[in-house]
Amino acid sequence: MxxxxxxxxxxxxxxxxxxxxxxxxxxxxxxxxxxxxxxxxxxxxxxxxxxxxxxxxxxxxxxxxxxxxxxxxxxxxxxxxxxPDEIFTGRRTLPGSLFRRDDVTSYLAHLGHALDVTGDELGERGDVDVFAVTRRLGHRMGLASWAAPGCADGEPFERLVRAFDALDGSDAFVHPDAMAAVAASGKRVERAALAEVADVVEGALARHDPAPGSLFARIVAGWADQDPEARARGVAMDVALIHIASMSNLMAALGWAIVDLVEHPDALRTVANGDEDFARRCALESTRMAQRSxxxxxxxxxxxxxxxxxxxxxxxxxxxxxxxPLLNTSAEPSLTEWDPDRWRGHRLADVGGLASPMLVTAFGHGRHTCPAQPFSLAAMTTAMTRLLGRYDVSARWSAHPRPVAAQIGGVARSAGPATMRYALR
Known part of the structure; x- marks a missing residue:
């Protein structure tokens, strides 16, 4: 051969x-x-x-x-x-185990609370960067779902947001050009951020018992055979890897979905009126177009x-x-346009113009479909209908936001702010 x-x-x-x-x-x-x-x-x-x-x-x-x-x-x-290597070594609860049906139900409940808090933070009116809002929302939902009690609120939450923003593993493909400097520093900033995550999670673990049946309780149980110091460290590293692996692409995709809806007023009105099926199709379409994977x-x-x-x-x-990105928008001429109606369920409604249905995807195909797809679409649908149903919104950007040029992986990150004006309905 x-x-x-x-x-x-x-x-x-x-x-x-x-x-x-x-x-x-x-x-x-x-x-x-x-x-x-x-x-x-x-x-x-x-x-x-x-x-x-x-x-x-x-x-x-x-x-x-x-x-x-x-x-x-x-x-x-x-x-x-x-x-840092230590975030990968010896993990006992891995991100792939996150999406059991009962877990997803609890995550969506935490998303509901996170959206309530987001509404409180936004207030009645103002200007805000769409991607900053969705990123913060993702941090709050994720930390409520799998970190220790208290980690999604107050000063512990703010400390974790700062630490995870510095530790963000997606920088490896969003800013790959910066990785030489990361290596030359010995990952100094990343190790300091990981130490901060450990300090917050270990402190919360010492103060609070895990809620029975929660994912955090399962993480803690996985380290029950260790002495208290090793147990606390192991739990904190499991939480860190789960959070890093689970949230940033989802919340970037949600940001693009909101951007696309703001630019398509008729579709925006349909989502704001609570049409969840249409919102799900919008989520798929925006994710397709935002892919840089x-x-x-x-x-x-x-x-x-x-x-x-x-x-x-x-x-x-x-x-x-x-x-x-070299398949999703070029495998057939119409794919350059944003059109939620091209989706039925999780699949393209019409693949007749494609040389293969596998040339276009939002979440992958077959055994390589992202296991978080059902949860991601449910979370995006809930967030879009809640936020856009609560606020009248309009774009403050003059041209469609552009992705980071160096990015090669994941869902696109915006190269600059996408400022949106909002006012309570």
Whole structure:
């Protein structure tokens, strides 16, 4: 079986933004695609990648088994550029265990309380950055859901917000150009922020018993065999990883959904009037258009990979990747426009114009669908209908907000404020 570079063109001079300075990370891969076609090789910083955008390659990508080509390892390799190693070591409650049905019910209850507090903080009228509001809302809901009692209110909450904003693992793909400086500092800022998280959570654990049946109670129970000091530290690190892994993309997506609705007044009125099904479709559509995700799989054992240019034998140590922003808005001409009515349930209503249904997605396909999709859509729907039903809103931005140019991963973060004027209905 031929090696990738024997069949696919090599995009010479193309690097990824954590290795070399790249002004527009997505644009650089788009240029390589334009020059070399839908399947090509990139060699960056000593690492080797097969990028695929062909219908055959994307379908093959989603069919890769985790034990051969690992999403988990690829995600870890990206996040560890930002996060201290100790946040990953020895974890007993992992983010993938968060979305049991009874857990989601409790998260949505906490979201309701967080929205009440958000309304109190906003008051009757004013100007606010949409993304700042949704980020703060996510912190409050998440910390109420899986941190110790008291962590979602008052000074403990404010301390945790500051710490998690500094510790934000999404910086690894939102600001990949900053990761060299993070490494050169020995992750000094990140380690200080992690110590602050531990101090707040450990202090709350010492003062409060976990609510019976809560996720925090399960986290604490997972460390019951340890002495008090090791138990408190283990609990705090579990909470830190869960929070970092769970909230930032969701709340960025909610921000874009609000931005899109503000720019589409008819749709805004429908959501403000409480149409949850339509709001859910708006959430899917905004998430589709805001995707900046590099979907990657770290190859653990040689794997035959079918591309549009032929089958190649990808060696262990390589990465197979695709980039959602280069598929989600280009696989069919109408995809450049925001149109919630293209969705039915969680799927596109009409895929007849697509070479493959897998070329477009908001949350992934098949076994690689994000496990948080039902919760994320429920949370976005609730937040959109509540906030936009409470306030009349209007845009203070003069042009549609733009994503951070260097970002290559996750849901887009806005390069600048998206200020919205609001007044109580």
């Amino acid at each position: 031929p090696a990738p570079q024997d069949v696919l063109p090599v995009a010479d001079g193309v690097g990824l933004p954590w290795d070399v300075a790249v002004g527009d990370a997505v644009g650089a891969i788009a240029d390589a695609r334009g020059a070399h076609g839908d399947d090509f090789v990139v060699i960056s910083g000593g690492d080797r990648y097969v990028f695929t955008f062909s219908p055959t390659g994307v379908e093959s990508f989603y069919a890769l088994p985790e034990e051969v080509a690992s999403k988990g390892l690829a995600d870890y390799r990206m996040l560890c550029r930002k996060l 590099i979907m990657s799989r770290a190859v653990l054992a040689p794997v035959e990979f079918r591309t549009g240019a032929g089958v190649v034998d990808v060696p262990a140590g390589w990465t197979i990747a695709t980039l959602l």
